[in-house]
Amino acid sequence: MTIQLGKIGYLNVLPIYHPLETQEIPNSFHIQSGPPSALNRLMDAEKLDISAASSIEYARHPEKYYLVPDLAIGSRGPVQSVLLLSRHPVKALQGKTILVSSQTHTSAALLAVLQKELWNISTESVTGNATVVLEKGERPDAILAIGDEALNLRYHPDYPHRIDLGEAWRELTGLPFIFGVWIVQRKSWEKSAPILAKAVTMLLEAKQWGIENIEQMCQLAANESCLSTEEMRSYFDGLVYDLGEEERKGLTLFYKHLKNTGLIESTPEIAFIP
Numbered sequence: 001m002t003i004q005l006g007k008i009g010y011l012n013v014l015p016i017y018h019p020l021e022t023q024e025i026p027n028s029f030h031i032q033s034g035p036p037s038a039l040n041r042l043m044d045a046e047k048l049d050i051s052a053a054s055s056i057e058y059a060r061h062p063e064k065y066y067l068v069p070d071l072a073i074g075s076r077g078p079v080q081s082v083l084l085l086s087r088h089p090v091k092a093l094q095g096k097t098i099l100v101s102s103q104t105h106t107s108a109a110l111l112a113v114l115q116k117e118l119w120n121i122s123t124e125s126v127t128g129n130a131t132v133v134l135e136k137g138e139r140p141d142a143i144l145a146i147g148d149e150a151l152n153l154r155y156h157p158d159y160p161h162r163i164d165l166g167e168a169w170r171e172l173t174g175l176p177f178i179f180g181v182w183i184v185q186r187k188s189w190e191k192s193a194p195i196l197a198k199a200v201t202m203l204l205e206a207k208q209w210g211i212e213n214i215e216q217m218c219q220l221a222a223n224e225s226c227l228s229t230e231e232m233r234s235y236f237d238g239l240v241y242d243l244g245e246e247e248r249k250g251l252t253l254f255y256k257h258l259k260n261t262g263l264i265e266s267t268p269e270i271a272f273i274p
Contacts, residue, residue, distance in 0.1 A: 079177070
């Protein structure tokens with residue numbers, strides 16, 4: 001059985017996927033890369049066995065997935081790659097329109113929660129590609145940028161107000177925020193549990209390898225980015241790859257907020273692979 005493994009196409013997962021793609025951790029995965037929104041659709045269509053996915057994807061279909069234990073992508077404060085870039089102070093965005101990256105589901109939902117629970121504002125949103133829009137000379141009032149695009153646009157001179165959504169969540173709750181999780185198809189697990197259990201072990205080994213070789217990861221990431229190695233080290237230092245007790249509390253609280261804002265019908269149970 002060749003396991004179909006989904007990979008978020010951003011530098012933040014480099015420490016986990018580099019040792020798999022280079023066979024530092026021997027494996028026979030078939031890795032498909034894409035933005036979170038695309039991976040969400042592939043998992044929902046049962047075209048991947050295991051994948052990194054938006055944390056909201058698990059909340060939308062908890063009956064279809066198991067969570068991989070102790071593996072996530074998040075922050076305990078500033079995340080640097082999920083930013084609301086604004087031409088105005090955040091409170092002045094009341095009634096204005098925000099350009100939201102079409103690649104994100106979780107970050108857009110988090111923005112909705114923060115608008116209601118922290119800033120007490122209401123805005124309109126349109127989806128699109130911020131880089132393309134800016135290159136055309138257009139200047140939306142605000143942009144929700146994620147991933148490598150956020151890292152590249154964070155010092156754009158026309159957007160002096162930069163709100164880091166990871167830090168805003170910590171301001172609201174005091175807890176880590178989990179942007180992405182790794183999920184396993186329940187149907188795949190039912191058919192091939194021993195094989196998928198071994199695959200999960202490989203993912204956790206890859207995470208450990210990446211953490212132990214983080215300096216090498218920073219250099220590789222800098223080679224693919226406009227950021228320096230030192231800036232990449234700062235970025236990776238702010239990321240969380242664990243799904244421990246505090247991270248689970250943050251994830252559960254996010255799901256409760258999603259229910260309160262009407263973005264999901266009920267708060268899902270956190271269910272790991274058996």
